[in-house]
Amino acid sequence: MEKANQSVGITFILLGFSEYPHLWAPLFLVFLAIYTVSVVGNVGMIAVIRINPKLHTPMYFFLSHLSFLDFCYSSVTTPKLLEILVVNIKTISYMGCMMQFFFGCTFVITEMFMLAVMAYDRFVAVCNPLLYTVAMSPKLCILLVASTYSWGGLCSLTLTRSLLELSFCGSHIINHFGCEYSAIISASCSDTYFILMLVFIMFIFNEVCSLLIILSSYLFIIVTVIKMPFAGGLQKAFSTCASHLTAIAIFHGTIFLLYSVPSSKKSLLFIKIATVFYTVVIPMLNPLIYSLRNNDVKETIRELINVKQLFSQCNFD
Template structure:
């Protein structure tokens, strides 16, 4: 590649979700509302679990960690996106872009593994209830949470280091609303073979392995539930897992569509829509899904806010 065909860039321009000016303000208001709900919901969940002694169990510690991840995950992406809706040029500096990419990857990878850990927790609670306190001891669930974040840091570091070696062409417009792997690789005028192999390997590990863990856990859970004779018992067991199944389906479905592709340059516009779900929508939905469908969370919230049992909030 000739020297004149590439340069060291100090900034990029984010294309955003749409090129239509008339949609900028409506989208700003929509995503501002979504982000507000995300912050209030996830921060509220973390505080509620921290203040409620009856929620100090492994299941709710995992849920608290998931809420923290969702809060950080959304905060890495949405504020910059909101600013871009109301500015004429959506500029992001190269260091800021790489920083956004790094922290985005940390939290998106951590969320994959946290959902898998939560599925395993459901498996132990339903299939081996008598051994739950032994299997999910303080040391075990603490190490599981630490391992989740370690997976995030390792994956994010590998991807970001590989991205730093890429030579960017003069075309500095990122066809996305944040700095993601595939849109950045599209700007490369050097070989991206190592990057694509890294993306495929790590994406397969961080999506397929957690997905198989979740699938395997739920196979055993369903078998155990079907053995329960009482209808009430089955209903209670299913309700325990239904919130998690809903969150998993939305998150892994959209993430797999975006990252399990053979080419880094395919379906970028479709990827924008898909990534909206796991970067913005899922972090907003998770606290709503887990709180509105969880009796213990409702009771704890009513207790914290001083509501009488005769006039519950939910």
């Protein structure tokens, strides 16, 4: 902790996309638009689920938490990204950096397992439809959600604690737009072997566990669908799972690419782009994916729009 105490007064310089000054204004406008759509989409999804009693089911309970996580981890990083695109002094305090890493890491790992929980929910819905409401009781749903948040927080706390042991010397430059773990490690003058191994082991463990749950759930779903005697079973199951599978493919694909690429100078731009994708773009895509493919959500949105139009017309009259 002595090293951490010595580092508290440090201010990091975030390079962001400083090598492309001609792109700052366009990037700011693009990221601001994406972030706005993300916030409106995720908050709107939570509101729609709470408003419509038909959506008070385990699947939508998990979906509301997925939207909450998307909103949170997008809001941890994106405001700072927008700030460093418009200000001349691109800095972040040591504690601000550690807190950004902690919360960002917590929400990402939590979402990783939230997607796994949603896969289990789809498995129960397709394979045991008659027992679905009994098997996915409110108590179990709350327990599953609480477990994902707890595990995400515990993993993030472990990684943040290891970062606090690092010492920083020299220029304190972080070649990133945020406090991503590889960028923080690159700015340290300590021996980073232990933390690199810790991150690698934790990443492999979380990826394997979450993907194992997802793949097992969908394997049982596929077997169940194949055994269904009626032709509409496949279409119904695909309609139920398609949105979730799309979200899984985008999220895990991006995370895997990001953490499988070595932190070398040649990969720095790739790391920044991949981080932008999973912290800014994916939180915007998830509400669009689920709303565009979900009739209940689209019906609720249409009803809200009609009520608003009717209310506006009455006020005008």
